[in-house]
Amino acid sequence: MKVPPKIRHFIWRAAKDVLPTKQNLQARHIPVGVECDGCGDHTESIIHCLWLCDQARSVWMSLLEFRSLLQKKCRTFCDLLEEVFSVGPAKKVALFATVAWCIWQRRNRLRENQSTWKLHEIGDNAQRLVDEFWSVNSQESGEPIPRHRVRWSPPPEDCYKVNFDAAFCEDSGLAGIGVVCRDNSGQVIAALRQNLGQVQSVEMAEALAARRAVVFAREMSLFCIIVEGDCLAVIQALRRSGLCPLLFGHIVNETKRLGSVRRSCVFQHVRREGNRLAHSLAKKAVLSADFEVWVEDLPEDVDVGFQSDFP
Structure with missing residues (x-):
């Protein structure tokens, strides 16, 4: 099926x-x-x-x-x-x-x-x-098509990239999110991870992560942002005009409204390989009861993800 x-x-x-x-x-x-x-x-x-x-x-x-x-x-x-x-x-x-x-x-x-x-x-x-x-998922089975390696790519000058991701545990329904803001040189401006508690679905968690990314950019006074995540369904919903009819549509609509008051806010999809740092933060958040923020720094337990994510 x-x-x-x-x-x-x-x-x-x-x-x-x-x-x-x-x-x-x-x-x-x-x-x-x-x-x-x-x-x-x-x-x-x-x-x-x-x-x-x-x-x-x-x-x-x-x-x-x-x-x-x-x-x-x-x-x-x-x-x-x-x-x-x-x-x-x-x-x-x-x-x-x-x-x-x-x-x-x-x-x-x-x-x-x-x-x-x-x-x-x-x-x-x-x-x-x-x-x-x-x-x-329309690619027909057969010889695999080689895929080039994807890494995090820097935003244009005077713009910031805000990557987000969510991790979801099917058994418990617990979810965690990770958000990281970086400049065009790849340096971390700020990062956070947060345990959301129980969430209805992974898409709902991803939508909440996207909204938190836009709110976090506002809190960090970032006016020109590219908000990037690896959940295609959420990114497509954020890029689509009009009200979103999906089950997490109310979150998408609020996220688009928050983005519209930034000087510039673009929603962009990236494969998981280009979103490793946010993913590392999200996975750790599921296991944590805390809400943690770092400014111009990262926790030591995700440093490997930062190195592999770097262009």
Whole structure:
């Protein structure tokens, strides 16, 4: 299944019936009501939440690819997956998985009273996520294409580069971020690392890191900045005009607003190899309970990352 690992993992959990639906929580003796929050009429099982609920069906009905599938009588989500795999090309399977993941994410955010997609937006947003992922991963298998080594590159004179990264632990949900500001000679102006606690997803952590990078530049009185990170989804969202419809869109919108009041603020993508210093800071932040800042200095435990990152 050609989807991001987080969606593949979600589909595996759904097929194994281990998602924390109300039905499953009650089976584990957790005192919750079992009624679906979407329709209020049925027990919230996985197949109901993702497929049978009126709200979920309105999403699937908006997608021509899956209207015929709605006529099938599937008792479990695993049965439904078998139908999808038996009739669909790879991209249709990817779209099915992504839509199901979006429905689940929307369900979770509503339970936490957080902003999320409207039902009629899920289909288009899922299609866009699939198209972006396939575009980035469209290289056909075969002889590997040699990739030149990527290192950190300096900004133009009178400009500063602010690199950011996030590290995310899937098991605990804990995240840490790292931010480093450097001038055109590569010298560190300031750096920080911060433990964010539990965060919903790695993309959410990356979006928070990007916002912290812009705020940190303002705190350091840097007026002309290039904000650089290695999470393509976040950078694309920051570069796109208009309001961001993604689950972390409110953070992206705030980051763009903060950047707009700088003299110059450009968002730029770089591969992980060119972002090693920020990555080193982020990894250390996950293991730390502190919020730490260095001015014209770096902690000793990331010095190796600084040397390998240097142009």
